[in-house]
Amino acid sequence: MSEPASQNKRKTLRRSKEGCLICRRKRKKCDENWPSCSRCTRTGSHCIWPPPQSTSVLELDSLMDVHTLQGIPLGIEAEIAAANLATNSILGDSAPHFYTNGSLSLHPNSDIWDFTAAVHSENPVWPNPEPIGPSPPTWANPTVNRADISTPMRHCAVPNSRVTKSLAVRMWEYAHDFGPRIIWPPEGCINCDELxxxxxxxxxxxxxxxxxxEASVEAGFQDVCYFYTTFLTRLxxxxxxxxxxxAKWVFRRFNASNSSRYGMLSLxxxxxxxxxxxxxxxxxRADAKEMYSLAVLQLPHDLEDTKLSPWEKLTGLLGIMDFEHTVPYWPTIQVLRPQYPSHTLIKAIVGSDTIDLFDLQGEQMFxxxxxxxxxxxxxxxxxxxxxxxxxxxxxxxxxxxxxxSGACQNKGLEWIYGVPNAFAVVLARTSMLRDAKLPEQEKATKGTELEQLVRDWQIRLLGTKGHRFRVARVGAQEIxxxxxxxxxxxxxxxSDSSHPIVKDSVKNIIKIACTLEPGRNPDSFLYIxxxxxxxxxxxxxxxxxxxxRLIGCGxxxxxxxxxxxxxxxxxxxxxxxxxxxxxxKKPPRIAF
Structure with missing residues (x-):
């Protein structure tokens, strides 16, 4: 009885060539448990895995070691990628299928997600759906004939199986610089509801x-619906x-204005x-940039449109802000779009320039x-x-x-971002105290009071079904x-890093963070x-x-x-x- 057990143990923990990259580089034993091996989980490391050979977009020679690849110049790697891409076809039938009963089935070996198959399936979810694309959708141009809407526009169209060398090089460069560390939905996930x-x-x-x-759906709504259903736990x-x-909020936001619609499609x-x-x-990514550009072009017209309410104008601005926050490297980024009076829109909606976070409740305040x-x-x-x-x-x-004093499911910020409403108020109050024209001693006194308030605050959890999820959320709130x-x-x-309170808080955040599953809810909301x-x-x-942990959030x-x-x-x-x-630094080096 003991011999098979010892053999299984040796088989589980071994220096293999198929373990995660972290264990391979450090020549450690790996149990090869994807997506996070036991060693990386224990040490708090970000477990990184090479793409599967069978579905890899850039399929390299299996005999080439990862250390060898690191020493190859970029041009040679691109040559290898181009040669492999030119001889391999692209998967075509790889789309998830929605059904009217709310279920979602996935093709088991899919690496391409497309709504085309769902659109043409026997039970399509969205009536008369049309793929969207970089060409301006017809709703932005009233002169476009409605009969032309049936012409499909490229958004997720599968390219030809023949891949040119230049295209292969560009695709390799993108995968090298921006390739996903987290695959979502995870590979091997039979049903998205597992997440x-x-x-x-x-x-x-x-x-x-x-x-x-119930209502006529504009082109592109199917992509927005897929986006929210697939990434619900990440949003x-x-x-x-x-x-x-x-669902009503998603639907209303999509139909609020053209800039709002473009912003949602870009994201x-x-x-x-x-x-x-x-x-x-x-x-x-090219389609996302094009939709974003259209949103930016449309926003001034929407802001000047007297027929649109302040809320409808705000949705267009937020769509652009969401995109710019997610892609902070483009030179057009303007934090909170200072050239547009967003705060005046908020005052028009709320009725005041002073906001109580505990009063922001209901779908109208999302x-x-x-x-x-x-x-x-x-x-x-x-x-x-x-x-x-x-x-x-x-x-x-x-x-x-x-x-x-308690958590509320649709009040304030916690249900969206995970930060308890009281702590969000403390963060805002701390910034206001920092900028207040007060003597330093008075600031220090008020800062001490704020710190004590944070320590004494009794947090109440948002309702959860699973015990593990409940424990994880307790940890997130303590973080x-x-x-x-x-x-x-x-x-x-x-204070500097040597301050005892600072050292204690850093230690506690690290200790709690190591108990959370990397890249999942609630960990993905803790990057700040x-x-x-x-x-x-x-x-x-x-x-x-x-x-x-920061990089592992997404x-x-x-x-x-x-x-x-x-x-x-x-x-x-x-x-x-x-x-x-x-x-x-000025201008600021970061944006939260």
């Missing part, structure tokens, strides 16, 4: 189906909000290029919540004042039994508690705490852990931009012998 611990995805899809049947922290309310294409391993990644969080984060990243005032009676709300403490010490006390904790980290081990370029800035901040701090603030 839904709360079990609400089928009902959400059914709500979208019902809405699309909303507590996505178990009543599905009809969330949908961008997520597919970032998270779905496919040869079409470059095509999707977009206001999004803008508010952008405003708070922009102030944290740039050390500029917030555009609006945020005042909430935290002292009163902290009392047990008060209506604001936000320590993040608030670190930000108070950064903005008010100007990971950045701030990494900023204060001193040892190489702590820095490596925080940088790995594939978006802003995460890699933050990681790159961490490297720069650490280098500057080590060279000058003092802590270098992330907001010292």
């Amino acid at each position: 839904d611990p709360e079990g609400v995805a089928p009902a959400f899809r059914q709500s979208l189906v019902a809405l699309s049947r 909303f922290y507590d996505y178990s909000l009543p599905t009809d309310a969330l 949908a294409a961008l997520y597919r290029s970032d998270y779905q391993k496919s040869m079409l990644a470059t095509s999707w 977009d206001v919540n999004i803008w508010v969080w952008c405003d708070i984060l922009d102030s944290m990243a740039t050390s500029k004042p917030t555009r609006l005032k945020y005042e909430s009676d935290l002292e009163c709300a902290a009392q047990p039994g008060m209506k604001d 936000w508690r320590h993040t608030c403490i670190l930000y108070i010490h950064h903005a008010i006390f100007k 705490p990971y950045f701030i904790a990494g900023f204060y980290a001193v040892s190489q081990k702590d820095r490596y852990i925080m940088k790995s 594939n978006a370029l802003y995460l890699r931009n933050l990681a790159r800035n961490l490297d720069e901040l650490w280098q500057e701090t080590d060279s000058v012998g003092r802590l270098t603030s992330w907001s010292e």
Whole structure:
């Protein structure tokens, strides 16, 4: 009995050629448990795997070792990729299929996701759907004949099986620089609902189906619906909000204005290029950029349109902001679009320039919540004042039994971003205190009061079904508690990494983070705490852990931009012998 057990153990832990790249490079034993092997899970490392040989877009010789590839010049690697691409065909039938009962089936060996098959299936979800593409959709040009809408426009069209050398080189370069670390949905996932611990995805899809049947659906809505259903757990922290309310918000936002529609389509294409391993990644990214450009061109017209309400104008602006935040490397980025009076739109919707986060409740305030969080984060990243005032009676709300002391599923920011509403208020209040014209001693006194308030705050959980999910959310809330403490010490006390409270909070964030599954909910919403904790980290081990957790939150370029800035901040701090603030440079180097 003992002999087979020992053999299984030796088989599980071995120095193999098929384990993760981290174990292979360090010549460690790997149990080859994808997506995160036991060693990387234990050490808190970001587990990186090579693409499967059978479905790899850039199929290289299996005899070539990863260390050998690292030493090959870029041109030779591109030559190898081009040679392999030219001799391999592209998978065609690889689309997920939606059905009217809310289920979603996936092709088992798919690496390309497309709505075309779902559109032409026997039970299509969206009536009369048309693929979207980089050509301006017909709704943007009233002179376009409706009869022309049936002409399909490229959005996710499968390219010809013949791949030219230049195209192969461009595709390789993209995969090398921007290839996904996280594949979503994960490979081997038979049903997307496996990624839904709360079990609400089928009902959400059914709500979208019902809405699309009740009203005429514009071209492209199917792609937006696929985007929200596929990435639901990555877009909303507590996505178990009543599905009809969330579906109505998606539907209303899509039909609010042309700029809003373009913005949603650009983000949908961008997520597919970032998270779905496919040869079409470059095509999707080009489509995303085109939709974004159309949104930018349309926005001034929508803002001047007297027929549109302030909320409808705000949705167009938010669509552009979402895209610009996700892709922070394009030169057109303007944080919060300062050339447009977004804060005046918020004041028109809310009725005041002072906002109580505990009062932002209901589907009508979803977009206001999004803008508010952008405003708070922009102030944290740039050390500029917030555009609006945020005042909430935290002292009163902290009392047990008060209506604001508990979590609410559609109130404030927590259900969207995971930050407890009280802690979001503390972050905003800390920024306001930083910019207040007060004596330093008075600022320090008020900062101490804020820190004590954070420590004493009793957090209540949003409702969850699974025990593991509940424990993970408790950990996420505690991470936000320590993040608030670190930000108070950064903005008010100007503390360095040697401060005992700073060291304790960094230690606690690292300890809790290592218990969360990388890249999944709630970990994917904690990139700001990971950045701030990494900023204060001193040892190489702590820095490596925080940088790995930061990059592991997702594939978006802003995460890699933050990681790159961490490297720069650490280098500057080590060279000058003092802590270098992330907001010292002008213009600002980062955007949260």
